[in-house]
Amino acid sequence: MAQKVSTPSLYAAREPVFPRRVKGRFRTLKWWIMGVTLGIYYLTPWIRFDRGPDMPDQAVLVDLAGRRFFMFWIEIWPHEFYFVAGLLIMAGIGLFLFTSALGRVWCGYACPQTVWTDLFILVERWIDGDRNARIRLWSRKWDPGKIAKRLFKWSLWLLIGMLTGGAWVFYFADAPSLAASLWAGTAPPVAWASIGVLTATTFVFGGFMREQVCTYMCPWPRIQAAMMDEDTLTIGYRSWRGEPRARHQRRMDAEAHGDCIDCNACFNVCPMGIDIRDGQQLQCITCALCIDACDDVMRRLGRPRGLIDYMALSDEANERAGGKPRPAWRHIFRPRTILYTVIWSLIGVALVYGLFIRSDLEFSVAPVRNPVFVTLADGTIRNIYELRLRNKSPEVKSFIIGIDSEFSDLKLSLGDKLQPSVTVMADSTYLQRVYVLAEPKSRPALTATTPITFWVADKDGGRTYHVKSVFNGEKR
Amino acid sequence: MSPDKKTVTPDEEKEIETTGHSWDGIREFNNPLPRWWLWTFYATIIWGLAYMVVYPAFPLLKQATQGLIGYDSRASLEEDINVFKQANAPLDTALVSTALEDIGARPDLAHYAATGGAAVFKTFCAQCHGAGAAGAKGYPNLLDDDWLWGGSIGDIHLTIRHGIRQEGDDDTRASEMPAFGEILERSEIADVTHYVLSIAGSTHNPSLVNSGSRVFAENCADCHGPEGRGNRELGAPNLTDRIWLYGRSQQAVAETITNGRKGMMPAWQDRLTEAQIRQVTYYIHQLGGGE
Numbered sequence: 001m002a003q004k005v006s007t008p009s010l011y012a013a014r015e016p017v018f019p020r021r022v023k024g025r026f027r028t029l030k031w032w033i034m035g036v037t038l039g040i041y042y043l044t045p046w047i048r049f050d051r052g053p054d055m056p057d058q059a060v061l062v063d064l065a066g067r068r069f070f071m072f073w074i075e076i077w078p079h080e081f082y083f084v085a086g087l088l089i090m091a092g093i094g095l096f097l098f099t100s101a102l103g104r105v106w107c108g109y110a111c112p113q114t115v116w117t118d119l120f121i122l123v124e125r126w127i128d129g130d131r132n133a134r135i136r137l138w139s140r141k142w143d144p145g146k147i148a149k150r151l152f153k154w155s156l157w158l159l160i161g162m163l164t165g166g167a168w169v170f171y172f173a174d175a176p177s178l179a180a181s182l183w184a185g186t187a188p189p190v191a192w193a194s195i196g197v198l199t200a201t202t203f204v205f206g207g208f209m210r211e212q213v214c215t216y217m218c219p220w221p222r223i224q225a226a227m228m229d230e231d232t233l234t235i236g237y238r239s240w241r242g243e244p245r246a247r248h249q250r251r252m253d254a255e256a257h258g259d260c261i262d263c264n265a266c267f268n269v270c271p272m273g274i275d276i277r278d279g280q281q282l283q284c285i286t287c288a289l290c291i292d293a294c295d296d297v298m299r300r301l302g303r304p305r306g307l308i309d310y311m312a313l314s315d316e317a318n319e320r321a322g323g324k325p326r327p328a329w330r331h332i333f334r335p336r337t338i339l340y341t342v343i344w345s346l347i348g349v350a351l352v353y354g355l356f357i358r359s360d361l362e363f364s365v366a367p368v369r370n371p372v373f374v375t376l377a378d379g380t381i382r383n384i385y386e387l388r389l390r391n392k393s394p395e396v397k398s399f400i401i402g403i404d405s406e407f408s409d410l411k412l413s414l415g416d417k418l419q420p421s422v423t424v425m426a427d428s429t430y431l432q433r434v435y436v437l438a439e440p441k442s443r444p445a446l447t448a449t450t451p452i453t454f455w456v457a458d459k460d461g462g463r464t465y466h467v468k469s470v471f472n473g474e475k476r
Numbered sequence: 477m478s479p480d481k482k483t484v485t486p487d488e489e490k491e492i493e494t495t496g497h498s499w500d501g502i503r504e505f506n507n508p509l510p511r512w513w514l515w516t517f518y519a520t521i522i523w524g525l526a527y528m529v530v531y532p533a534f535p536l537l538k539q540a541t542q543g544l545i546g547y548d549s550r551a552s553l554e555e556d557i558n559v560f561k562q563a564n565a566p567l568d569t570a571l572v573s574t575a576l577e578d579i580g581a582r583p584d585l586a587h588y589a590a591t592g593g594a595a596v597f598k599t600f601c602a603q604c605h606g607a608g609a610a611g612a613k614g615y616p617n618l619l620d621d622d623w624l625w626g627g628s629i630g631d632i633h634l635t636i637r638h639g640i641r642q643e644g645d646d647d648t649r650a651s652e653m654p655a656f657g658e659i660l661e662r663s664e665i666a667d668v669t670h671y672v673l674s675i676a677g678s679t680h681n682p683s684l685v686n687s688g689s690r691v692f693a694e695n696c697a698d699c700h701g702p703e704g705r706g707n708r709e710l711g712a713p714n715l716t717d718r719i720w721l722y723g724r725s726q727q728a729v730a731e732t733i734t735n736g737r738k739g740m741m742p743a744w745q746d747r748l749t750e751a752q753i754r755q756v757t758y759y760i761h762q763l764g765g766g767e
Binding site: 368370371374375376377378379382384415433435440 | 606607608610617619620621622677714717718719764765
């Protein structure tokens with residue numbers, strides 16, 4: 001028989017959130033970070049960087065067709081993708097570092113979802129008014145005035161979404177010429193599709209889903225629990241100071257009440273729609289707007305700031321007993337964060353070192369194994385190799401090719417080419433098929449495998465590059 | 477929905493029906509599927525039905541249903557192929573009108589011929605000559621420097637066009653190593669086998685070489701030459717080198733002499749376009765054995 005049981009709900013339908021405007025130091029910081037990050041995002045593709053003729057002059061460019069990644073003076077080829085992987089690992093560890101020190105601070109200030117949502121709320125506030133006006137508009141019938149406001153707001157959101165998607169595609173092509181072709185309607189379909197998808201996601205995520213994205217779609221809040229501990233600075237409510245809260249402004253018996261006047265300012269400004277006085281919770285993105293709101297109220301009440309504040313759980317008992325909290329830097333610099341910083345820096349140093357030691361030439365040798373060797377009419381054993389030379393420098397380079405082995409019977413041949421040398425164009429890869437011949441009945445001709453070393457030497461002086469390979473003889 | 481202050485707790489308790497099934501105290505919830513999920517599911521069903529009407533779908537006895545828009549994967553493939561054919565047409569024309577020897581001097585043609593020729597080779601030639609062109613017993617290795625009919629690009633071209641021993645083709649390469657088993661005595665075959673092994677530089681019985689050389693001069697020298705160096709006019713192989721199409725063990729050589737060899741190769745002039753033949757000709761010539 002069916003029966004009923006109680007169970008926690010895993011998903012809650014969205015309650016609309018109408019964050020009130022707030023002023024304060026964290027809000028100011030947030031405005032600055034929003035300006036800087038959006039500025040970086042929208043302007044980066046337009047920075048020019050002179051790389052000489054026949055090279056793109058865009059400072060940051062992901063050239064998928066040419067399979068190059070340009071970032072100012074750094075040029076990454078596809079086989080050097082470990083640089084990008086290293087940066088991603090650094091980004092991950094950086095996230096661990098910030099989370100263990102300051103909780104979801106990335107989410108609160110720098111995450112694109114937060115930044116664009118903030119921007120969308122700014123537009124919303126400009127058109128619909130602040131919190132109370134927005135709530136009134138929300139519950140109003142769909143009269144022409146409301147429809148006009150909504151259409152205006154949505155079209156501005158769409159415009160921002162389009163600019164967002166539009167800026168994205170500029171990272172993948174020459175920005176001025178792509179902009180021109182977008183304007184003329186002749187841009188490639190993939191550009192239009194990318195803009196379309198990013199417009200749609202920005203519009204829906206920033207305009208309508210907002211905090212639902214952070215709570216239900218983003219994996220990070222689930223992971224952050226493992227990254228935070230009792231020493232992590234998160235946003236908390238000093239309940240020992242605030243409770244018992246009382247709503248009446250005229251508090252006759254001030255001694256009997258805490259500082260919290262239950263004005264809900266902290267709840268009203270929260271973009272996640274949570275009440276921080278319930279304690280640190282999964283939804284909190286540590287944006288600190290509630291701190292600004294509460295500080296403002298405390299100032300007007302003539303009470304000290306910090307009823308809601310950045311604080312660590314480990315200080316709770318101490319503070320309750322009247323002690324002082326540990327200074328913030330003691331929370332930020334502790335073994336765990338120092339360890340993260342060390343790992344992060346090591347990877348960074350390794351990447352920078354890798355950037356400096358990598359050479360302008362990549363040289364690789366691939367023996368042709370189908371067949372492993374060819375017997376010529378006079379009994380000579382011939383092996384075929386494919387030499388790949390990647391000239392990453394902006395100059396044409398010529399190389400002499402040679403082999404070293406302990407047997408003098410091995411000879412290098414470049415087919416019909418007389419000189420054992422090749423010329424490699426600037427910024428390109430050159431494939432040269434070469435033959436190595438072993439005289440009839442010589443040691444390498446009769447041995448299964450003989451180690452040999454190929455080398456190429458820069459004709460204009462410069463480095464010699466070596467690659468080890470093997471010569472396959474008749475197996476006897 | 478009212479935006480009044482209301483704490484949303486994720487752990488809000490809810491009454492959920494169970495199916496009544498219970499295993500070791502573990503009960504099964506009777507949770508309905510989320511609406512969005514259900515609607516997505518219905519949408520896929522509608523999509524699927526529409527797809528079956530619009531595109532070919534149900535296999536019938538002879539043919540599948542044709543669909544409303546007349547889509548045909550074969551026709552669309554042909555379209556794609558035609559696009560590439562048209563794009564390559566100028567190169568094909570240039571390839572056919574350029575002298576074979578001059579293809580290598582034009583980088584665009586050489587690249588086109590080498591890559592296109594590799595595809596032609598893997599489609600039509602690899603079955604006998606191997607994917608890497610190294611051949612096999614009875615199927616010549618195209619990477620070495622020994623050519624029955626000549627290894628110049630013109631020779632290779634002629635061989636591919638007309639094949640080997642193709643009846644009805646006047647220009648075909650015609651070779652016929654007779655079966656000497658019916659002409660010579662067993663001992664004579666043994667003698668000449670050891671003589672051939674001796675000029676090939678292989679292990680042999682020296683006492684038979686003298687008599688073998690006489691047998692060779694009388695029966696074999698007409699085609700293979702007095703010194704056994706072969707004759708490309710007749711496709712007679714050079715017997716003094718290290719490359720042996722059918723092997724150079726005593727047994728293999730004796731078998732060749734006794735039963736003869738009748739290698740064949742299809743003529744490709746009617747099956748491939750001239751441009752394709754020239755592509756694969758150039759490809760083979762540049763593999764490393766071309767003369």
